[in-house]
Amino acid sequence: MALIDTETAPERVKLHAEHHAHLAHHFESMEQQREAGTLGMWWFLLTEIMFFGGMMLAYTVYRHMYFDAFAKGSDVLSIWWGTFNTAVLIGSSLTMALAVFHAQLGNQKKVVMFLLFTIILGCVFLRVKYIEYSDKFTEHVFPAGDYRWPIVHEADRPNNPGDLLMMLVGIEPLNGSVDAQHEAFPEKVTTKYAESKAYYGVDGAIPENAQDSGFGGHVRMFFWLYFAMTGFHALHMIIGIGLLLLLMWRTRRGDFSREYHSYIELTGLYWHFVDIVWIFLFPLLYLVDRHL
């Protein structure tokens, strides 16, 4: 039985009945509507590229100027946490892609399931970020922090996957665990860049009062950028998790169908973009100059 009596209904209503319920009137077809949505989302993502790009540029310039300080600052971060979080985020991208896949097929129950997996993995990422940030605060290594020089490692860092999992659920690791290779800061800067920088002294020695100027100040610049970049990334994750929760609720309510699921698809684009940002942050902040 037709919902609208095509014999007696006015012309305006008849036209409305002919197209999909979710097709806005300024679009020709569902396909054009979807295409416009994708393009619009990418437009937003391009502004996001420039947003993070500005910080990447600051990082590039300061790393060029304060090469040694950035290498030593990077050493303070835990490579275990960084690698683990990269894997978690890639996993969340997979579950997000699968949520979109099932949305395209119209399997609403699986969409909800994979959205939930994505949210859980997002929360695991933020949990690790929380642990890392508290470690930095414990050691006074934050932009306005009065960190001592050299940095004393008071907080535990995982040295193996077992430690990592225990710390993730809030248990202290068994073997005490402060990473030995990070305990001693160098008394001298040995790379070729050191010679051209006056504040290292003639033989590349780091001055003792380097707390707020020279080398110490430059390490501080590294951490300023670390907190700005990872902080804004984490903020994007929090917003993303909020969007996913909203999507889960709307999917359960039955708002989406095989023909109409743009919200899921476009939120997927956002989530993958946040993943891409981390793909670049991970090597830039955690990995470069590990070999020095």
Place this chain on the structure above:
Amino acid sequence: MSEHIVPKKTYYTIFSALLVCTALTVVFAFINLGNFNIVAALAIAAIKATLVILFFMHVKYSSRLTKLWVAVGFIWLFVMLAITMTDYLSRAWLVYQP
């Protein structure tokens, strides 16, 4: 609907490739390649980002307009980094002139 549906298998393949790339980039970070450490790190990151964009974000199956849009975004980012660094990298040349 002419929406392209990527098979599930592709997603799992890309996921594995991304994990392998992550392992590789960590391994490379501990090998001393001199100036090429940063090159290797960024090259692997670029490969990972490309995989995510092409397959997870469906750009490979999108219209040519979308592809152009995406490319333009990264080209402008490159222009911003490149032109700024031509300044910073060449400053020292002036200072150390005999």
